[in-house]
Amino acid sequence: xxxxxxxxxxxxxxxxxxxxxxxxxxxxxxxxxxxxxxxxxxxxxxxxxxxxxxxxxxxxxxxxxxxxxxxxxxxxxxxxxxxxxxxxxxxxxxxxxxxxxxxxxxxxxxxxxxxxxxxxxxxxxxxxxxxxxxxxxxxxxxxxxxxxxxxxxxxxxxxxxxxxxxxxxxxxxxxxxxxxxxxxxxxxxxxxxxxxxxxxxxxxxxxxxxxxxxxxxxxxxxxxxxxxxxxxxxxxxxxxxxxxxxxxxxxxxxxxxxxxxxxxxxxxxxxxxxxxxxxxxxxxxxxxxxxxxxxxxxxxxxxxxxxxxxxxxxxxxxxxxxxxxxxxxxxxxxxxxxxxxxxxxxxxxxxxxxxxxxxxxxxxxxxxxxxxxxxxxxxxxxxxxxxxxxxxxxxxxxxxxxxxxxxxxxxxxxxxxxxxxxxxxxxxxxxxxxxxxxxxxxxxxxxxxxxxxxxxxxxxxxxxxxxxxxxxxxxxxxxxxxxxxxxx
RNA sequence: GGUCUCGUGGCCGAGCGGUUAGGCACCGGUCUGCAAAACCGUCUACUCCGGUUCGAAUCCGGACGAGACCUCCA
Numbered sequence: 001x002x003x004x005x006x007x008x009x010x011x012x013x014x015x016x017x018x019x020x021x022x023x024x025x026x027x028x029x030x031x032x033x034x035x036x037x038x039x040x041x042x043x044x045x046x047x048x049x050x051x052x053x054x055x056x057x058x059x060x061x062x063x064x065x066x067x068x069x070x071x072x073x074x075x076x077x078x079x080x081x082x083x084x085x086x087x088x089x090x091x092x093x094x095x096x097x098x099x100x101x102x103x104x105x106x107x108x109x110x111x112x113x114x115x116x117x118x119x120x121x122x123x124x125x126x127x128x129x130x131x132x133x134x135x136x137x138x139x140x141x142x143x144x145x146x147x148x149x150x151x152x153x154x155x156x157x158x159x160x161x162x163x164x165x166x167x168x169x170x171x172x173x174x175x176x177x178x179x180x181x182x183x184x185x186x187x188x189x190x191x192x193x194x195x196x197x198x199x200x201x202x203x204x205x206x207x208x209x210x211x212x213x214x215x216x217x218x219x220x221x222x223x224x225x226x227x228x229x230x231x232x233x234x235x236x237x238x239x240x241x242x243x244x245x246x247x248x249x250x251x252x253x254x255x256x257x258x259x260x261x262x263x264x265x266x267x268x269x270x271x272x273x274x275x276x277x278x279x280x281x282x283x284x285x286x287x288x289x290x291x292x293x294x295x296x297x298x299x300x301x302x303x304x305x306x307x308x309x310x311x312x313x314x315x316x317x318x319x320x321x322x323x324x325x326x327x328x329x330x331x332x333x334x335x336x337x338x339x340x341x342x343x344x345x346x347x348x349x350x351x352x353x354x355x356x357x358x359x360x361x362x363x364x365x366x367x368x369x370x371x372x373x374x375x376x377x378x379x380x381x382x383x384x385x386x387x388x389x390x391x392x393x394x395x396x397x398x399x400x401x402x403x404x405x406x407x408x409x410x411x412x413x414x415x416x417x418x419x420x421x422x423x424x425x426x427x428x429x430x431x432x433x434x435x436x437x438x439x440x441x442x443x444x445x446x447x448x449x450x451x452x453x454x455x456x457x458x459x460x461x462x463x464x465x466x467x468x469x470x471x472x473x474x475x476x477x478x479x480x481x482x483x484x485x486x487x488x
Numbered sequence: 489g490g491u492c493u494c495g496u497g498g499c500c501g502a503g504c505g506g507u508u509a510g511g512c513a514c515c516g517g518u519c520u521g522c523a524a525a526a527c528c529g530u531c532u533a534c535u536c537c538g539g540u541u542c543g544a545a546u547c548c549g550g551a552c553g554a555g556a557c558c559u560c561c562a
Contacts, residue, residue: 482519
């Protein structure tokens with residue numbers, strides 16, 4: 001049991017408050033996060049959510065919790081929305097790309113896995129798929145019908161929100177009231193087979209043109225959108241588990257309906273803590289596929305988006321994202337990215353310096369206090385921006401020690417070094433110590449720098465400046481320091 | 489139309505009753521053959537109007553502005 005356990009507070013969307021984190025089974029944590037629907041390549045906004053939950057996963061591990069992290073893959077198209085329109089995103093993609101549905105999913109899953117590697121996401125404990133759990137979904141639906149909270153119409157099954165509301169409270173997560181829902185809705189869409197407009201599909205009868213069809217007690221069809229998460233979360237984490245996460249936009253209706261399904265089937269809410277990560281904005285507006293204002297996580301790394309005139313490393317992007325709280329909106333702009341890039345390299349420079357520092361018999365500042373501040377930042381609802389601010393404070397101290405204006409003991413130095421690296425690398429998931437020096441170029445550069453140094457020793461400024469300017473044209477920057485010349 | 493969130497210095501972004509958040513840029517300094525880089529220092533803001541309070545960016549009310557959800561969405 002880590003001494004740092006027990007201080008964590010989490011903002012629970014269900015209560016709207018920060019709550020002390022107390023796992024259901026002492027040091028075990030069950031966490032379920034809604035993953036992507038793989039009908040296309042996940043965009044940067046999608047990635048932000050996964051990166052944020054990766055950070056949360058990492059910190060929980062750091063606190064020595066035994067975490068079971070389940071993140072699903074939606075590989076079944078959902079053919080209805082409450083408006084009654086037919087929207088099967090995967091089927092649509094399959095048709096337009098002339099592939100089978102699972103081929104589409106496989107194709108984009110390969111890309112998604114690659115993105116996870118690029119952005120240094122830890123693999124979840126398990127990534128279950130919707131199509132692999134059709135049986136479990138059917139069983140849940142049967143139980144809901146049995147409990148009287150769903151009805152069958154013409155081969156489809158709908159959740160009965162009115163019946164449910166007699167015993168449970170529909171809308172506890174999103175704050176919506178069933179009686180008000182009717183007036184709230186801008187346009188009352190065709191209810192079709194539904195008894196009440198707020199009812200939602202648990203199972204939908206197949207259309208002849210559907211590409212994926214499953215057999216069920218109600219005939220051939222497809223599962224509804226929400227039931228897959230209920231089936232998979234309870235299968236792998238139990239009826240009631242610790243954390244359920246996802247993007248803010250899933251709060252309603254998806255998470256609300258998950259709660260209803262869980263209560264309707266098992267009599268209890270699925271999760272103790274609900275966490276919602278906020279959206280990524282582009283020019284103040286939510287990045288989304290439908291708005292078309294998105295770019296892909298690979299494009300920004302390769303520098304191929306029109307939005308930015310240069311590529312950024314995945315580390316810089318992660319660092320940039322971690323400078324904003326997971327519950328806040330974040331605007332992606334070139335200026336902000338450049339600022340993050342500079343700040344990040346400042347932090348890296350300090351970390352490179354840390355192992356070269358000379359130690360003293362005493363420390364001139366409270367190192368333990370500084371380290372504690374790393375933990376308390378993260379304990380306060382995963383406040384990564386504060387953590388980073390504290391890391392910069394540490395970086396400043398390192399520089400001051402280097403300048404002889406601060407002192408540190410051997411013991412303090414070693415724990416500061418360990419903790420800084422731990423938080424940057426293991427908690428924030430940002431790789432440090434990456435050198436981009438080309439192995440073939442390095443000896444050439446050594447030679448060039450040596451020649452320039454000779455010229456400088458001879459006070460031949462014309463030659464030395466010519467070398468410096470020439471390299472600059474080639475994109476190589478020469479840095480003269482006290483300890484010699486370096487390049488990048 | 490309904491529900492909700494938010495409006496912080498040139499930019500990004502924390503804080504949410506009393507303390508310098510932090511980063512980037514600017515400016516000053518150190519270093520340097522000159523530069524660049526690096527490091528140190530400085531810069532003290534909270535949309536507006538009322539109210540509560542000894543004290544408000546932080547709480548309450550109002551105005552204006554922005555965004556999210558209500559339809560597939562991370």
